[in-house]
Amino acid sequence: MQFDNLCKYLAEKYPDKFATWLLGEPTTRVEVLKTELSLEPIRADSVTFLRTQSQILHLEFQVKVPSGKPMPLRMLNYFVRLYWQYNLPVTQVLIWLQQTTNSAVFESEFRQGLTSHGYQVIRMWEQSPEPLLQDPALLPMAVLAASDNATELLTQVASEVAKIESSVQRQEITASTEILAGLRFNKSLIRNLFREGIMRESVIYQDILEEGRQEGRQEGKKEEALAMVMRPLTRRFGTLDAELQSRLEELSVAQLEDLNEALFDFSEVSDLVNWLDEQRRF
Template sequence: MSFDNVCKFLAEQYPQVFVKWLLDSEETSIKLLKTELNVNPIHADSVLFLRVGKRILHLEFQTEPKSKPPLPLRMLDYYVRLKRKYNYPITQVIIFLQQSNSEVVFKEQYEDENTIHKYRIIRLWEEEATSFLSEPILYPFAVLAKTESPQQILEEVATKVNDIEEKELQSDLMTSVSILAGLKLDKNLIQSLLKEEIMRSSVIYQEIKKQGKIEGKLEGKIEGKIEGKIEGKIEGKVEEAFNLILKISNQYLGEIEEILANKIKNLSLEKMEELTVALFEFDCLEDLELCLEYNT
C-alpha cells in the first residue's frame, strides 16, 4: 500500500474528520462515492469523492507532482465529469505529502485559451505540525508538516497513539504514522518508536503484507516469463506479457473483448508489466478500459 493510499484509507474510514478539516463543516450526511469516474492512469495517486450534504468533495493525495495527464488538466476533467453527473457545487483539494519545488505543487488552477479552472492545494510541509495533534485521525500527517524537529513530533505522536484505548484505531493509526513518517525520517528511528506488535492487527498492515505477497509472485512471473533469459526477443516477451494479462483478467475481472485486447497489444512491454500489477487494484473491466484510455 503506497503512501497516498494510506491517506485514502483514513479518509474513507473517517470522512467526517476530513470534511471538518478541509471544509470546516460539521455536516454528518456524508457518502463515499464509488470510483465510476476513476480515469486514473496506471499507478496514479489516490482519488476520493465524498458527497457532503449537497456538495461534492473531490480529494486527492499526492506524493509526487508528476501525473498523466498533468494534474491541472486532470482536475478540470474530474470537475466536468462530477458536475455533469451530480450537478452539485464541487470543492477540489489536492494534498501534497512530500516537499517539492515543482511548479505543479504551487499551481492552483488550469489555464487554457478559453478556460480557467481553480482548485485548492495543501502543501503539508507548510502546515503547522501542532495543528494535527488535536485530532487522532490526523496524527499521521503531523510528522510531514512544518516543524523544527520531526523526530520530536514523531515521539509525541507515538506517545499519543500508545494512549489510545480502542485497539483497532490504535493499530491503524500506528501503522499509518509508521508508513507516512518514512517520507521524512529514518526507518530505524521509526521502528524504535512505534511498536510493530500493535500494528499487526491493522487493516492497513494486513493489506501491505497481502500486496507484498502478490507483487512478489508477480515479480517472479514477470521476471521469468516476460524478461526471459535471452535479451532481444522482445516479440516473445510481449506475447507472454499479453497472455499473462488475459489470464489474470479472466480470473479476477472477466473476459476481455477483442477491442480491449487490441489496445493492450499496442502497449509497450514496460506498460504491460505495469498493467499486470495494476490489474489487482481494479474492481471491474470498466476500470481497465478507463485506464487504457490514458495509455493508448
C-alpha cells in the first residue's frame, strides 16, 4: 500500500522528527535499523525500527485492519524479537492512518493466559494537528489529524508547505502531503490547494507509485499461488479451518510454490500441518 510505504519513507528520512513527536521529548542521534530481524525475515512494508540512545522505537503504520494474524499478536512478536536482538527497552507505536469504526483499531494489548503485552496506539483522526504543523517533516501527517473543519486544516497545511524555503524539500513534502491527503479528501480539492505539477515531477511521488505497482504485481502473484494450492487441498481434505487458512495466507510466493509440489505426498491434514511447522524452522 503506497500510504504505508510513504509513512515509512518519511519516518526513516526524518527519524529524529518522528521520534520527538511520538516520544514527547526532543530526541536526537536516532539511528534507523534494518527492517529484518535475525530470527526470521520480517515484512518490510509499513514497519520502521529506530534506535535512540536508550531504547528501540518500533513504528507500525496501517491503513486498514490486516487479515491473518491480529495486530496485538504481531506487536508482541515484534517486541520479543527486538528485545531478544538488541536487549534495550522497546517502545511500540501502532499508527492507524484512516478513520474507521473497526474495533481492532481500539486494541492496544495482547492478552492470553498469563501473558499480556501493551503498546501505544495512535489514531490519526483523534490527534491534534498543532504539533504536526510546527515541523515541515510532519506536515504530511497533519492532513489526517482531528479538525472541526477538515478543509480549513488542509488549507492551513498547504500554507505551511508553501513556506518551506528549500525547493527540494518543499517539492518532497508537497508530494507526500498530497498522497496522504488522498485518504481523506477528494482529488479536486487537493488539486486546488496544491500545484499538481510539483507532485507529478517529484522523485518521491514516482518512487511511491513504482513501489505500489511492484506490490500490486507481487500481491497478484501471491493470490494466484494461493489459489493454486487451495483448490487441490480443498478437494482432498474439504474446507480447512480458519487457523490453517491463515497460516497458508502468510506463506511467501516461493513457499506456496514449494507447497504446490509437496501437497501431492499428503494423505491427511496432519501432513499439511507438519509441513507448515517445518517452514517455521527456516
